[in-house]
Amino acid sequence: MGENNGIIKSSQNQVLHVSLDHHDDDHVLSDQSNPKLYDDDGRPKRTGSVWTASAHVITAVIGSGVLSLAWATAQLGWIAGPCVLLMFAFVSYYMSSLLADCYRFGDPISGKRNYTYMDVVRSNLGGTKVKICGVVQYLNLFGICIGYTIGTSISMMAINRSNCFHKNGEKKACRSSSNPYMIMFGIIEIVLSQIPDLSQAWWLSTIAAVMSFTYSTIGLGLAIARIAANGTIKGSLTGVSAGAVSQSERIWRSFQAIGDMSFSYCYSFILIEIQDTLKSPPSEATTMKRANLISTTVTTTFYMLCGCLGYAAVGNLAPGNLLTGFAFHNPFWLLDIANIAIVVHLLGAYQVFSQPIFAFAEKWVSKNCNTSKFITKQIKISVPGLGSFNLTLFRLVFRTSFVTLTTVVSMMLPFFNDILGIMGAIGFWPLTVYFPVEMYMVHKKIEKWSTKWIFLRLLSLFCLIVTVVAGVGSVAGVILELKVFRPFHTSY
Incomplete structure (x- = not known):
């Protein structure tokens, strides 16, 4: 830079x-x-450890995507659903381990550090691929921030609706607009976005990780209670039947479900930023691989439980958001706690994904406009209990503008499942598979046509096909939604 x-x-x-x-x-x-x-x-x-790295990853991974897994499993059925989920778990862990080896250029202990995902691409591949990587990475991060804004508004509306049902009875419509809740979320994120960088947001990631376990556990408890009340396990081997929806819609939904599942494991594009917070020795790659294993094991366990038990409880009618599939008024207080936990978690997850964008923009501006007082003048801000930090006017204006933009776009296109599917499709193959494979082969000097070279090429090709399929299904879903959608007039 x-x-x-x-x-x-x-x-x-x-x-x-x-x-x-x-x-x-x-x-x-x-x-x-x-x-x-x-x-x-x-x-x-650097002071980061395997536990802080795991907290960052879990915060990034166990996001609002976990709530769509019951719906995704319903589209694929008992056979394909869990198999696809486990496949993405393996691919994500394996590719993240390859990427972790590329943090330092050359020697894993004393080689030159790469501070960002783009730095790794620049060191190993260079040329046009750096620009392509940057466009895809930051577009995906921007889209995820939009998805999390939408997810938060859904949870806030669920809290309002559950209390309305409890107070007025379930015959009451209890509809509300998502716009005020998105605006509220945006205002809070404007404040949190002034945290200087990801390494200083470790406490927020820790709180968010705890919250993710909280609402996932509540969702599991409600699913188990529903299964016990039903006295049977719902669902089918092949998922939603063609009779319930048209054949074409069933295909699109299946493709979209694959995109949702791929999204639920996407974090490779912020892995290097997380790895750059780790202390050494041992080598950062060793610590990051341990964090990858811990976080992938934890998230996959939760995903399997939430996806499978949620599907078993609700069956082929599983909703896009697991927690909205149960009665809002029974037990309303427990659902309120779960949805509050989701909101707190997504407040932290938004920062994990937005901080790389902030860092990139601020470094670029610092390089090209370092004589402007608007860029260089610093204001000392004291925060009771948290110490003080320096704030530049550019940071305040840029980060506020970014949050405002994601909020406005979210209000225009509040399609939760479709957005998750598209983001999964955009980011999965290029950022989680293609670039890590290409960089690893250059970094480790993998011989052409060797067994490992052939394996990595075939795996990359397979994941490309999966990405195309998921992208087509999610775009089709958005097109269907747009036929009846009015911007800024969404209510539930």
């Missing part, structure tokens, strides 16, 4: 001016005498 001027604080709270070049090894720092304070690249000592 060229040379960027920043400011960090020493342990004595002295302000030190730093000049960082993200692609060269000639980092210049005014004081590098104490290795306890600074890493080998002149940056403040």
